[in-house]
Ligand SMILES: Cc1ncc(C[n+]2csc(CCOP(=O)(O)OP(=O)(O)O)c2C)c(N)n1
């Protein structure tokens with residue numbers, strides 16, 4: 001029997017506006033109308049400014065740990081631009097820009113990192129889930145949300161974001177497997193920034209691309225320059241069309257880089273070369289759009305100054321709202337997890353004590369609530 005080839009495959013990489021300002025007219029013409037491009041740039045600038053302010057808030061003790069999004073603004077923004085507003089946007093923590101495009105207020109993000117639960121209460125019309133910090137969990141939520149849409153006969157799809165490190169999690173493989181084999185309309189977008197905190201991508205993915213992981217599940221996939229808003233929009237148009245019309249998942253690897261530390265609790269200088277950072281600074285998604293707009297006569301120094309003043313005002317106002325919000329009632333953090341609070345948590349809420357740190361709630365004065373029997377959960 002001759003040996004037959006059973007699979008030959010290729011993965012496309014899409015780049016439309018590169019870091020040197022070259023623009024692919026064939027792919028890029030008409031992709032993003034000029035007025036929209038200006039708005040997209042303004043959003044990226046606002047997001048960048050919020051990042052700078054959030055960093056200072058953390059350093060001055062006014063906010064907890066914060067993960068800067070700097071350098072990765074284009075990927076989630078391109079997605080939010082292409083998706084319908086009632087499609088689910090299921091993110092981790094480097095997608096502020098897409099969330100802002102959706103209309104999520106800046107103070108929601110600040111409140112989240114200030115440790116205020118209300119920062120997780122994404123207003124319903126935004127169809128966004130709370131920022132997911134436990135790596136990988138949100139991918140399953142996205143598959144579930146999209147599956148629910150399919151089950152109900154809705155046209156709504158889900159789009160989820162995660163990092164390269166998250167593709168090592170079991171949750172990633174479960175979400176992909178489930179979506180591919182049950183025909184679930186979900187767009188998976190991996191923001192490959194080459195690092196999972198201090199772990200380089202090469203250590204946890206020995207394949208040359210992350211995108212090819214999708215092929216193993218029988219999913220269509222593409223790779224794009226994730227710092228190129230045009231390429232991102234091009235790929236998301238493809239992906240969203242595929243999900244909506246074929247009811248199938250699609251995988252996008254957005255190649256990008258975080259220009260800041262992993263979070264404010266990290267010092268990336270301890271494991272990354274400055275030369276690598278400098279190389280990526282020259283590929284900044286904002287700078288190339290600005291240069292492109294100037295070339296096309298859509299932007300000027302005066303407009304840039306006006307914009308910076310405006311975003312400064314916007315961010316200052318958001319910080320003010322976040323810092324002056326009425327403090328939450330202590331018991332409120334029990335409110336959002338269960339429709340009906342289990343008895344042990346009810347007891348914790350009412351006593352503000354927990355047996356899990358060695359106290360026996362039955363001995364707490366005034367404790368009248370019966371603890372659930374074993375197996376209740
Ligand atoms: C389940 C889980 N394990 C570990 C962590 C600690 N942690 C936070 S971010 C991170 C790395 C994530 O890397 P990646 O998925 O590439 O995302 P990036 O931060 O680069 O955007 C880890 C291990 C966590 N938050 N959740």
Ligand SMILES: [Mg+2]
Pocket residue numbers: 163164165191192193194195196197
């Ligand atoms: Mg990463």
